[in-house]
Amino acid sequence: MGQLERTMKTFGPTQENLIARAGKQLPGGIRNGGKRVKEQAEELRLSYRKAQEANRAKTDLINPLSHELPIPIHVIVGCGELLLDGAWGMLQENQKAIVVKMMQNACYLFDLIADLLELNRLDGGKARACFDKIDAHRFLGEVEAMARFMPKAEGVALHLKKPAGLPPLFSDWDRLKMILRKLVGNAIKFTKSGEITISAHFDPEEQMMEFTVRDTGFGIDKKDQQRIFDMFWQGNNSHARPFTGVGLGLYIVKRLAGQIGAKVEVESEGGKGALFRLKIPLRPD
Numbered sequence: 393m394g395q396l397e398r399t400m401k402t403f404g405p406t407q408e409n410l411i412a413r414a415g416k417q418l419p420g421g422i423r424n425g426g427k428r429v430k431e432q433a434e435e436l437r438l439s440y441r442k443a444q445e446a447n448r449a450k451t452d453l454i455n456p457l458s459h460e461l462p463i464p465i466h467v468i469v470g471c472g473e474l475l476l477d478g479a480w481g482m483l484q485e486n487q488k489a490i491v492v493k494m495m496q497n498a499c500y501l502f503d504l505i506a507d508l509l510e511l512n513r514l515d516g517g518k519a520r521a522c523f524d525k526i527d528a529h530r531f532l533g534e535v536e537a538m539a540r541f542m543p544k545a546e547g548v549a550l551h552l553k554k555p556a557g558l559p560p561l562f563s564d565w566d567r568l569k570m571i572l573r574k575l576v577g578n579a580i581k582f583t584k585s586g587e588i589t590i591s592a593h594f595d596p597e598e599q600m601m602e603f604t605v606r607d608t609g610f611g612i613d614k615k616d617q618q619r620i621f622d623m624f625w626q627g628n629n630s631h632a633r634p635f636t637g638v639g640l641g642l643y644i645v646k647r648l649a650g651q652i653g654a655k656v657e658v659e660s661e662g663g664k665g666a667l668f669r670l671k672i673p674l675r676p677d
């Protein structure tokens with residue numbers, strides 16, 4: 393959990409009110425103690441206000457940069473693609489390997505920046521979900537295309553299970569896609585062999601759509617399953633190098649899911665792969 397998040401959680405408005413009220417309601421016999429509590433309440437209120445100001449300053453700084461930051465990375469990746477396509481003459485194998493490495497690192501940097509910008513949007517409170525009719529089949533087709541493009545460990549197979557007759561749903565396409573991108577990205581990152589399966593299921597009774605991402609990777613210990621959605625929380629990911637990330641993915645998933653009225657669940661036993669399930673109402677409330 394980040395410093396700011398911690399401060400907000402500890403000194404958030406509800407607790408702030410509780411502390412202030414506690415200060416007022418202390419019986420006369422412990423008036424001195426009450427005075428101290430009042431002072432502490434004031435200190436806490438000040439810290440909270442400072443944290444809010446720092447958060448606003450951070451948002452104001454990052455917002456104007458949000459369009460500029462990704463541009464140089466697009467240029468690097470674009471030039472890399474041209475080099476690989478032989479636009480300036482065919483490359484030797486060792487030269488290709490260097491260009492691929494350069495592009496992979498640029499993509500990794502892009503993902504990090506995209507996560508920070510997303511976090512900034514979420515914290516700024518300005519990012520509103522944009523609900524529209526979504527054709528579940530077309531959506532899954534796009535998710536599959538995106539997943540096929542992501543580099544996987546050698547021999548890891550990707551499957552898509554798309555039952556016929558899935559109904560359309562009203563949700564936010566971009567947010568849904570980002571959620572699936574992060575879940576599939578994790579499945580790929582933490583799976584050295586076996587398979588990754590993306591599937592969908594419609595529950596007519598509950599009027600819920602379910603998207604699942606299952607992998608046969610390292611899995612997640614039961615004791616860690618509540619913490620994986622916390623900001624900056626990461627397990628022992630030494631097996632997932634070189635691109636370990638910073639532990640923002642599932643935190644963003646949880647926040648985005650909340651915005652579209654969806655829920656994310658995880659099932660896993662350490663060493664036996666993981667299953668992430670996203671449950672979305674066909675229509676938002």
Ligand SMILES: Nc1ncnc2c1ncn2[C@@H]1O[C@H](COP(=O)(O)OP(=O)(O)OP(=O)(O)O)[C@@H](O)[C@H]1O
Nearest residue numbers: 578579582611620626627637638639640641642666
């Ligand atoms: N499919 C999975 N299999 C095994 N462990 C997982 C899986 N998905 C998430 N985890 C565990 O949960 C932690 C948090 O995941 P999260 O996506 O938030 O962060 P990350 O992938 O480590 O970094 P980032 O998403 O910022 O690149 C991971 O570090 C990993 O320990």
Ligand SMILES: [Mg+2]
Nearest residue numbers: 578637641642
């Ligand atoms: Mg991740």
